[in-house]
Amino acid sequence: MSFKKILYGTAYYYEYLPYDRLDEDIKMMLAAKINVVRIGESTWSTYEPEDGKFDFSKLDKVLDAMHKAGINVIVGTPTYAIPSWLARKYPEVMVQVSGHRKAYGARQIFDISNPIFLKYADRIIRKMISHVANHPAVIGYQVDNETKHYGTSSSNVQQGFVQFMKHRFNGDLDALNQEFGLDYWSNRINAWEDFPSMDGTINGSLQAEFEQYRRDLVNQYLKWQVELVNEYKLSNQFVTHNFDFEWRGYSYGIQPDVDHFKASEPLDYAGVDIYHPSRKHLTGAEISFAGDEMRTLKNDNYLVLETQAQAFKQQVPYPGQLRQLAFSHIASGANMVEYWHWHSIHNSAETYWKGILSHDFRPNPVYNEVSQTGAELDRLSPHLVNLKSTAEVAFLVSNQSLTAMKNFPFSDKHNYNDVFRSLYDEFYKLNIHTDISDEHHINLSKYKLVVVPLLYSISDQFLEKLNEYVKNGGHVIYTFKSGFTDEHVKVRTVPQPGIISEACGIHYELFVDPDGCELVPEDKTISKESDLGLKDWMELLIPDTAQIIAKYDDPNWKDYAAITKNKFGQGSTIYIGCYPSQGVLRQLIKNYVDELGIQRTEETFPIIIKQAKNELGKQITFYFNYSSQKLTIQDIKAGTELIKDRQVSGQINIDPWGVLVVEGQ
Structure with a gap:
């Protein structure tokens, strides 16, 4: 329509x-x-x-x-x-x-x-x-x-859930008990009529x-x-x-x-x-x-x-x-x-x-x-009206992972959405256009880069699709805790991060809290002048084929990697095994998208730029100034600034909290 x-x-x-x-x-x-x-x-x-x-x-x-x-x-x-x-x-x-x-x-x-x-x-x-x-x-x-x-x-919701589970497991209680680990603390269900109210469950997988x-x-x-x-x-x-x-x-x-x-x-x-x-x-x-x-x-x-x-x-x-x-x-x-x-x-x-x-x-x-x-x-x-735009980058978000991490939090201060927004906001401030989808609806082949925050609970089949996407020339940024459990929040029994280890070129056996630990840059991707402090989580990564971008400064963890990059097939991955500062994320993202040739502008926040095609077949470029100061945009392509109906090109000033709308010639 x-x-x-x-x-x-x-x-x-x-x-x-x-x-x-x-x-x-x-x-x-x-x-x-x-x-x-x-x-x-x-x-x-x-x-x-x-x-x-x-x-x-x-x-x-x-x-x-x-x-x-x-x-x-x-x-x-x-x-x-x-x-x-x-x-x-x-x-x-x-x-x-x-x-x-x-x-x-x-x-x-x-x-x-x-x-x-x-x-x-x-x-x-x-x-x-x-x-x-x-x-x-x-x-x-x-x-x-x-x-x-x-x-x-x-009660009708509880009864409906029992029927939902009965249908999902074809009435097989042994399979249900095995999949959700219900032998723990004698939570095993031996008859469907004994299925307890979910109000009291201590099983995070079942709660999810x-x-x-x-x-x-x-x-x-x-x-x-x-x-x-x-x-x-x-x-x-x-x-x-x-x-x-x-x-x-x-x-x-x-x-x-x-x-x-x-x-x-x-x-x-x-x-x-x-x-x-x-x-x-x-x-x-x-x-x-x-x-x-x-x-x-x-x-x-x-x-x-x-x-x-x-x-x-x-x-x-x-x-x-x-x-x-x-x-x-x-x-x-x-x-x-x-x-x-x-x-x-x-x-x-x-x-x-x-x-x-x-x-x-x-x-x-x-x-x-x-x-x-x-x-x-x-x-x-x-x-x-009816503006259309395309993106080279997609965020892959997951309701199931968000829910699972409420039951198994990585922090008492931050949650799934904090990690999602910490990544999203840096793409936004760098003026990199993105889509946001989930594992059931994303068309991976549309995108050069897929950003995957905290994909904690996910099926084997989809992780294999992500590996295949990278092998065929796609690129992925993963964060810590990705690939950790299956779709029923059951921890995988292989070295983490499990199936995506193949594309990421790393594995790990231990994770710890930072306790004051900071990053040590290993190449020019991250500046030593950045805020190198860490929040909440550290995975002690062991590179298999991956290049190390950063390590940890604690001498007891000096042999482990914190952030890695790996070539796999025709594509590549970055794996962020910790929760770094916004400055570190900004540098990682900027360097990676430039390497991949993903479109962005030289202008960055507080200048925000959005582009789309209109029904007249012309490109519309919006320029926003999210600040209280008058700023100068350095390179506006020739066109008509529609709000004031004037021709513009090159350098132009934009008022505090101002907007320019330029229709390309």
Whole structure:
């Protein structure tokens, strides 16, 4: 599917307003060139105030008014926040976590697999979507909202998991016990009816399998909603969902509770909610990594269904940042940028998660910048819609490895996503374009280089594919702990790193904590002036055929390697057997990609450069300045800078938190 223009908009909650100001809001939206709103996903109790009594009058009022104004509407199914009457009548729909059922109040605290919940969710979805599907304002639907499994371990989930395992092992309990090591501490299961609740398990391998099962519940739930909506939607309407990420006050890394790659399969478009640090902490990396994953999910443009306007006090943007960020989303492949949300809420949980408008509803600097950006996007939309880009580098991420390493952590300070982001951020800052995929969806042959952080739990078959990829001319960067266990988190019985030892040219028998140890560079790859300190983990690598890039400075470990490089067949690998500083990673990555001839620019962060082809067949280059200083870009190829409609080439200045969009001649 292709869009005719860039969609620029906001989530809008007429139901939350302290008084009716729909006409005034639309007037302000039109002035800001807002052309899309998302509605309806949060207000089940408004549309069904009593069991079986439906009232869509407020929904209709907004749809009619938006259509009259020429503003498109995305309607959300309202299932992520259930009405109080449903929880009162059927308390068993509330999510049970570790034997305790949560009390009603917050959103997303129900069991997504509970048959009673699904019965009522089915009814509200059918009633609502059939009611709005033929409305001319509606261009698409968002199913649910930031869906996860919410930690559910209710009895029906436990029973479902037992059936899942029974099917996976063809009813063979001996095979199950052997594969998961259940003889340990007398955890052996000798009859399927004795299968214990997963709430108390001490078996990390079995726990990881349970997490996979719960992620699959999310896949099934979203697929079920998509199929319901597809029964009613028109051929020119789309279905999406707003995926989110690990949350650290902002979007940080791979979502532990959702397999984005599998869950996105039934969607027409991948959608995403992206939040990020602001002001002097803003780097744009969160927008970039989230965009790289979303674009790769469907190999297509994606939709930003939520990103921050004002948000919290620590996230109020500097002047220019909102405008810069809108263009950043588009540069990564977004066809829509939508703010959460239009107006700040006057009571309840998110009172101080502020929208475009503050509590007084008056124009303010954020609204004014949204308006400026809207006018620019409206004018430039033919040049920026449906941008396409290709990458020579892919990150290979793994939900299974992330989950397994929660049960078997390598550190009490850092996790899977820390290692992923430590690598990703350096590629980003070096202006090296990347895709992000997983072991089930990646097409290895598309890429010159694959970066593999902490691939701890993975099948023999896929590791053999990686070896073959290198042998045939591909290149891989591995980190420590890769290849350590199979897909059931069972440690391999060969010298580590097991199957990939062949391509990496190393093995190891011992791993230790650094305890103050530092790196000793063995060649010019790493400068001695770098921060050579180590965090959390050291593998004592024994080179077989590999070249040593760095050793350890502890005289007791002086005979072991820390980082190696190996030629294998027509390709090569780098194996990082420790957790080094960002400076060391930056040098490793820079030298390796230059050796491989992978495209990058001489400019580095805080100048960020993104490139894509537009529908006019021309190359679009975005230049971003992620700093508070005016900077100079040294070598801009001749073209038209679209925002100011001027010819540029060679050296040019870029304002603090500024953006240039150059269309090549």
